[in-house]
Amino acid sequence: MKKILKFSIIILLIPLTVLLGICLYGNQSYPAVAIIVVLLACVPFFMSFEERSATTRKIVMLAVMTALSAAGRFMFAPIPFFKPVTAVVVISAMYFGAEFGFLTGALSAVVSGFYFGQGPWTPFQMFSWGIIGFLAGLLSEPLIRSKIFLTIYAAFAGLAYSVLMDVWTAMWGEGAFSMSRFFAAIGTALPVTAVYVVSNIIFLLILTPLFGKKIERLKIKYGI
Numbered sequence: 001m002k003k004i005l006k007f008s009i010i011i012l013l014i015p016l017t018v019l020l021g022i023c024l025y026g027n028q029s030y031p032a033v034a035i036i037v038v039l040l041a042c043v044p045f046f047m048s049f050e051e052r053s054a055t056t057r058k059i060v061m062l063a064v065m066t067a068l069s070a071a072g073r074f075m076f077a078p079i080p081f082f083k084p085v086t087a088v089v090v091i092s093a094m095y096f097g098a099e100f101g102f103l104t105g106a107l108s109a110v111v112s113g114f115y116f117g118q119g120p121w122t123p124f125q126m127f128s129w130g131i132i133g134f135l136a137g138l139l140s141e142p143l144i145r146s147k148i149f150l151t152i153y154a155a156f157a158g159l160a161y162s163v164l165m166d167v168w169t170a171m172w173g174e175g176a177f178s179m180s181r182f183f184a185a186i187g188t189a190l191p192v193t194a195v196y197v198v199s200n201i202i203f204l205l206i207l208t209p210l211f212g213k214k215i216e217r218l219k220i221k222y223g224i
Helices: 002-047 055-075 085-096 098-116 122-138 140-145 147-171 179-188 190-222
Strands: none
Touching: 002 098, 002 122, 055 085, 055 098, 085 098, 085 122, 085 140, 085 147, 085 190, 098 122, 122 140, 122 147, 140 147, 147 179, 147 190, 179 190
């Protein structure tokens, strides 16, 4: 029952909140929607602590991974669309679980947004990076075992992020979804999507071996 509730919050309630916020209140809704998304994302994350004793330690790791994700986005700011955010979110999910991955993605969008700017796109970024992390957590075993599967998921994550953000592009302006604008946005964004895909593959193949071993040692050492 708890697993169904957690999945429902992430798969149904959060995207519904984002879409309703934009449709009903337009571009003025993003601060409230962003806060609601973060709060909803926290629910399944903290529900997973009920049978565990490493609550504080895992929260610290969440803060560290979110900080690394945001810092990576800052460092690569001069290179448009070439960022390690998705890689850090996926690695977080691979080693700490689906809920951890979702919250890392959502918080990464909010924290880095203080530098890059907050806007009506922020809730969509939160959900996009969050759901990529959530799925990576569900697929953690094959992602850890196989570099080929990791490469495929890295490419998928680049495509998924671009398409999900194109939903916002199709809704922006009039506050209503337009299929024609959606497909036009996908076509226009193809060069950017290609950069997302390539950057995800590069960062994941480089960072996973570096971070993975250290995270495994920390999990054993601190009982996370």
